[in-house]
Structures are given as C-alpha cells and as structure tokens.
Amino acid sequence: MRRFSLNQATTKYWPMEDLVAGCVDAGVTGVGLWREETAAYGLEKTAALVRDAGLAVTSLCRGGFFNSPDWYDENRRAIDEAATLGAPALVLVSGGLPQGSRDIDGARAQVGAAIGELVPHALSAGVQLAIEPLHPMFASDRCVVASLGQALDLAAPYPSEAVGVVVDTYHVWWDDQVWTQIERAGREKRIACFQVADWITPLPEGVLLGRGLPGAGSVELRRFREAVDATGFEGPVEVEVFHADVWARPGREVLDAALAGYREHVA
Amino acid sequence: MRRFSLNQATTKYWPMEDLVAGCVDAGVTGVGLWREETAAYGLEKTAALVRDAGLAVTSLCRGGFFNSPDWYDENRRAIDEAATLGAPALVLVSGGLPQGSRDIDGARAQVGAAIGELVPHALSAGVQLAIEPLHPMFASDRCVVASLGQALDLAAPYPSEAVGVVVDTYHVWWDDQVWTQIERAGREKRIACFQVADWITPLPEGVLLGRGLPGAGSVELRRFREAVDATGFEGPVEVEVFHADVWARPGREVLDAALAGYREHVA
Numbered sequence: 001m002r003r004f005s006l007n008q009a010t011t012k013y014w015p016m017e018d019l020v021a022g023c024v025d026a027g028v029t030g031v032g033l034w035r036e037e038t039a040a041y042g043l044e045k046t047a048a049l050v051r052d053a054g055l056a057v058t059s060l061c062r063g064g065f066f067n068s069p070d071w072y073d074e075n076r077r078a079i080d081e082a083a084t085l086g087a088p089a090l091v092l093v094s095g096g097l098p099q100g101s102r103d104i105d106g107a108r109a110q111v112g113a114a115i116g117e118l119v120p121h122a123l124s125a126g127v128q129l130a131i132e133p134l135h136p137m138f139a140s141d142r143c144v145v146a147s148l149g150q151a152l153d154l155a156a157p158y159p160s161e162a163v164g165v166v167v168d169t170y171h172v173w174w175d176d177q178v179w180t181q182i183e184r185a186g187r188e189k190r191i192a193c194f195q196v197a198d199w200i201t202p203l204p205e206g207v208l209l210g211r212g213l214p215g216a217g218s219v220e221l222r223r224f225r226e227a228v229d230a231t232g233f234e235g236p237v238e239v240e241v242f243h244a245d246v247w248a249r250p251g252r253e254v255l256d257a258a259l260a261g262y263r264e265h266v267a
Numbered sequence: 268m269r270r271f272s273l274n275q276a277t278t279k280y281w282p283m284e285d286l287v288a289g290c291v292d293a294g295v296t297g298v299g300l301w302r303e304e305t306a307a308y309g310l311e312k313t314a315a316l317v318r319d320a321g322l323a324v325t326s327l328c329r330g331g332f333f334n335s336p337d338w339y340d341e342n343r344r345a346i347d348e349a350a351t352l353g354a355p356a357l358v359l360v361s362g363g364l365p366q367g368s369r370d371i372d373g374a375r376a377q378v379g380a381a382i383g384e385l386v387p388h389a390l391s392a393g394v395q396l397a398i399e400p401l402h403p404m405f406a407s408d409r410c411v412v413a414s415l416g417q418a419l420d421l422a423a424p425y426p427s428e429a430v431g432v433v434v435d436t437y438h439v440w441w442d443d444q445v446w447t448q449i450e451r452a453g454r455e456k457r458i459a460c461f462q463v464a465d466w467i468t469p470l471p472e473g474v475l476l477g478r479g480l481p482g483a484g485s486v487e488l489r490r491f492r493e494a495v496d497a498t499g500f501e502g503p504v505e506v507e508v509f510h511a512d513v514w515a516r517p518g519r520e521v522l523d524a525a526l527a528g529y530r531e532h533v534a
Contacts, residue, residue: 102487108443137404139441140485141468146441174406174413176375201408205472218407220369 004262005030005058006255007195007240008037014251016041020053022252026259030058032195032238033085035078047085057087058236059130059193064092064143066114067107071095075114076121083125089192090122091130091166096141107144112154119162130192131155132166135174137207148172148181155190164192167228168240170211173199173219179227186231194228195238196221196266204244211241213254214261221265237266271529272297272325273522274462274507275304277480281518283308287320289519293526297325299462299505300352302345314352324354325503326397326460331359331410333381334374338362342385350392356459357389358397358433363408374411379421386429397459398422399433402441404474415439415448422457431459434495435507437478440466440486446494453498461495462505463488463533471511478508480521481528488532504533 006028011019016037023031031050038046038060050057063078065071075092082090094111097104115129122129131151134143145151151165165185172178185191198217203210214221225237239258246254273295278286283304290298298317305313305327317324330345332338342359349357361378364371382396389396398418401410412418418432432452439445452458465484470477481488492504506525513521 097485102485104441104485104487105443135404136402136441137470137474140466147443150443174371174403176372176414176417199407202473203404203470206469207404207474218364218369218371220371 001027002029003235003237004028004259005032005236005238006258007032007061007238008034009061010239010241010246010258011251011254012247016046016049018251020049020055022255023055024053026255028255028259029054030056030236032059032061032240033057033087034061035081038081038085043081043084051086056236057085058238059089059091060085060087062091062093063129065095066111067095067098071114072117075118079118079121079125079127082127087127089128089130089164091132091193093132093134094143094145096139096144104139104144108150108154111145112157115154115163116158119158122162123159128161128192129163130166131163132168133171135171147175148178148185152181152185152188152190156188160189164190166193166195167191167224168195168197169219169221169224170197170199173224182227183231186228186233191228191231191233191235193238194225194233194235195240196224196262197239197241209242209244211243213241213246213257214239215265216261225266237262268294269296270502270504271295271526272299272503272505273525274299274328274505275301276328277506277508277513277525278518278521279514283313283316285518287316287322289522290322291320293522295522295526296321297323297503299326299328299507300324300354301328302348305348305352310348310351318353323503324352325505326356326358327352327354329358329360330396332362333378334362334365338381339384343388346385346388346392346394349394354394356395356397356431358399358460360399360401361410361412363406363411371406371411375417375421378412379424382421382430383425386425389429390426395431395459396429397431397433399435400438402438414442415445415452419448419452419455419457423455427456431457433460433462434458434491435462435464436486436488436491437464437466440491449494450498453495453500458495458498458500458502460505461492461500461502462507463491463529464506464508476509476511478510480508480513480524481506482532483528492533504529
C-alpha cells in the first residue's frame with residue numbers, strides 16, 4: 001500500500017478534486033498526474049491541492065514527441081510543470097516516425113539528441129527525464145523507442161539524475177531480454193518510474209485503449225515488481241491502465257479494483 | 268521478378284486455379300500456400316496444379332500452435348503436406364500462452380521441446396521447419412516467439428537443415444537488434460523464408476488484418492532485402508499481406524499491386 005500510486009489516466013474522467021479526495025480516503029499516498037488534466041484544473045492549484053492532501057506526485061505524463069516542431073519549448077515547459085508539482089520524473093514518449101519517413105534509426109538518434117538538449121534544464125529543475133519504451137505496436141506512430149534496452153542506450157550518454165527510464169509492464173512484458181535490461185537499468189540507476197498494467201486481448205481498433213487492470217491479463221506482474229526491487233528500487237508502483245470500459249466506471253470503483261489487483265498480483 | 272513469390276494469404280479469396288493461372292500470366296514463378304486452402308482444393312490436386320504450371324511452392328503455412336493438444340500429429344501431417352507440395356519450408360507459428368497461464372518462459376521452452384520432437388520427421392521428409400517470430404502484439408494469444416533472436420535461440424539446438432526461421436518484415440521491423448540477428452541467421456544457415464509486408468496504422472480491432480502492401484507503410488523493405496541478401500540468402504521473397512481491404516479486391520489487381528510495390532520498394 002505504501003508504494004501504490006494511482007496514475008490519473010486510469011480514472012481519466014474522475015475530476016481532480018474527487019480523485020485527490022478518493023485517494024486520501026482509500027489510504028493511497030501517491031498519484032501520477034497528466035499535463036492536460038493539471039492544466040485544465042490549474043497547475044498551481046493542482047500543486048496546492050495534492051500538497052495539502054499529503055499526496056506525493058510520483059510522475060508527470062508526459063513530455064517527448066520530439067518529432068513535433070515545438071518539442072524544445074514544450075518539453076522545457078513540461079519540466080517546469082513537473083518541478084512545480086513536485087514530481088521527481090517527467091515521462092517522455094518519444095513520438096513516432098516523422099511524417100512520410102521510414103528512417104527509424106534516424107528518428108531514434110534524433111530522440112537521443114533532443115533529450116541531450118533538455119538535460120541542463122532537467123538538472124537545474126531537479127526533474128529526471130524518464131524515457132518510456134512503448135510496446136512495438138506503437139513504433140511508427142507514437143514511440144520509436146520500442147524496448148527497454150533501446151531506452152537505456154538512449155539514456156546512456158547522460159547522467160542518471162537527469163535521464164532515466166520507465167519500466168511499464170504493459171509495454172515490455174513480451175521481451176525475453178527485459179530481465180537483463182531491468183538489472184542493467186538498476187545498475188545504471190536509471191529506473192525513474194515503475195508502472196503496472198496488464199495485457200489483455202483482443203486489442204481494440206487503434207490499440208491505445210486495450211490495457212487491463214492488474215490481474216486481468218497475461219503479465220507476470222509480481223515477477224516484474226520483484227525484478228525491479230531486486231535492483232534496489234524502492235520507489236512507487238504506479239497503476240496506469242487505459243481502457244474505455246475502465247474509464248466508463250466510477251473513479252472510486254476503479255481505484256478499489258486497482259488496489260485489489262495490486263495487492264493480489266503485484267505487492 | 269525471378270525471386271518474387273505470392274503468398275496465397277495476400278489474395279485470400281482468389282480461387283486456387285485462378286491464382287495459379289494469374290501467377291503464370293503475370294510471369295510469377297513462386298507461390299506460398301496455406302494448408303486450409305490446399306486441403307479445400309485437394310492436396311494432391313494442388314501439387315499437380317502448381318507443378319504442371321511450372322510454379323515453385325516457396326513455403327507452406329502453417330504448422331505450430333504447440334499449445335493445442337494434437338500438435339504432434341497435426342505438425343507431422345503438415346510436414347507431409349509440405350513434402351507433397353514440394354515446399355522446402357513449413358512455417359511454424361508457435362501459439363500463445365496456454366489457457367489461463369502467464370508463464371511465457373515456460374511456453375517458449377515447450378515450443379523448443381516440441382520442435383525437437385518434430386526434427387526427425389522433418390529431416391526424413393526433407394522439409395525445413397521455419398520458426399516465425401510474430402510481432403510482440405501477438406505474444407499472448409498467437410505466438411510467444413516475439414523476436415528473431417528468440418526464434419534463433421529456439422532453433423539453435425537443432426541442425427539447420429531441419430530448423431530455420433522466417434524473417435517477415437512486418438513482425439520484426441521495429442527491432443533495433445534485427446540487423447544483428449539477420450546476420451546471425453545467415454551465419455547459422457537458418458533463413459528458411461523471407462516474407463515482406465508493410466506496417467500501416469491505425470491497426471484494426473484484433474490487429475490481425477492490418478498489413479500493408481509493399482510501399483504502403485513505414486518499413487525499410489529494401490534495407491531488409493539487402494540485409495538478408497548480404498548473408499548469402501538467394502531464396503524467394505514472398506509478399507504476404509493480410510488486410511480486409513486487400514482481400515476485397517480482385518486477385519489479379521492485388522498481384523499487380525504487390526508486384527509494383529515489390530519492384531519499387533524491395534527488389
């Protein structure tokens with residue numbers, strides 16, 4: 001329970017004040033927030049709300065999308081927002097291939113270079129940039145970084161206090177190299193966020209909203225939690241599930257289901 | 268042109284006789300066949316039809332599904348069918364996790380052991396078993412073998428004349444390790460089939476019928492063909508596309524589109 005964090009995307013339509021009150025009521029001590037939602041409620045107002053409630057902001061989603069023209073300014077703003085919210089990490093989803101391009105190596109190199117340009121600002125803000133490898137089914141249109149090994153390779157040139165990685169079970173569960181790469185991530189002090197969602201099928205059209213609550217699918221969630229912990233990681237365990245059916249349920253009911261799944265399959 | 272082969276699944280509803288006549292008319296010299304279609308037309312009849320037309324059968328799809336109870340007998344039958352058709356390789360799709368299981372390591376080990384049991388029959392039939400890694404989005408429900416590296420690891424204990432791998436661009440294009448693994452596959456004499464399809468988005472519900480004809484998507488197809496060739500591979504290049512919109516078009520039109528895409532983006 002101490003380490004459980006509710007990523008806001010799991011309860012997408014739960015209003016900010018209800019989310020915070022619901023977490024406090026349930027004994028949850030951490031939340032992962034999203035930029036769109038914090039902007040809609042008000043950044044400073046969100047920071048005050050969660051602080052006054054005694055909640056830790058475990059991460060901010062998300063920066064990245066380095067193929068968009070305003071990536072530099074936009075990511076600097078995102079870093080500042082993370083600092084304002086007291087989030088230790090800003091999750092980066094790299095973006096897909098540039099329009100009309102097939103050059104995935106080039107796109108990945110551009111991601112690495114872009115992150116490098118953000119490092120000084122991240123260091124001065126005290127926010128760790130967290131490169132998130134997404135499932136390979138998103139490689140063309142959402143995130144060219146498709147494995148934990150790649151994410152670590154991209155992080156490697158930069159100090160670990162500035163650049164880390166996200167280990168999200170949904171995205172990496174299929175990878176037989178992931179156990180070695182989790183060990184490496186721990187050794188290199190790169191584990192910025194640990195996120196949990198389950199893999200369920202059939203995938204919906206567009207494949208974005210197909211995640212399962214912990215225990216609903218085929219991922220060895222506890223094995224992942226133990227592997228991450230074995231590296232010395234003691235940070236939060238964020239449950240982050242995108243699914244239309246989950247979003248249609250009342251926030252508190254989803255939180256309770258996430259907590260139950262966490263206790264039975266993760267903790 | 269010499270190396271182009273039309274995988275039958277690309278023109279799923281083209282009747283066998285029309286498919287064969289259409290290939291001959293277009294100057295195509297090879298076809299990849301499917302068990303369901305050859306059984307429907309008649310196995311011996313199909314073998315005679317393609318032989319009399321002067322077409323090579325470049326592969327038979329498919330065996331595998333080692334989590335089904337009758338996998339042993341079914342795969343022996345599939346090997347015999349490949350031999351009857353003169354197909355040098357039987358494509359194996361491993362199957363997903365057993366019902367209710369989360370043990371992906373165990374499932375992969377079972378695949379390796381099952382293949383081992385088929386090796387003597389494959390050798391005596393002169394048919395190479397071709398382990399196909401599928402895209403990781405199929406890892407739970409269709410194929411626990413999710414990367415070329417894994418497929419090669421599973422093949423490693425067995426002689427290369429009995430067990431090889433499929434390099435299918437659709438399934439492996441996202442993998443930054445794939446170039447190293449293609450080199451390895453060539454060195455280990457494991458490239459049994461080279462198949463080409465393009466990656467397009469958005470993915471449809473269930474993600475099975477989302478492939479693009481060559482040139483329609485984001486894969487560096489020519490880079491793959493050159494990488495495979497650089498290992499000394501001189502075999503056929505099968506175009507294999509599953510897409511509802513492609514299936515809805517007349518077979519000959521699809522074949523011509525596949526040939527045009529092959530010339531422009533692959534050859």
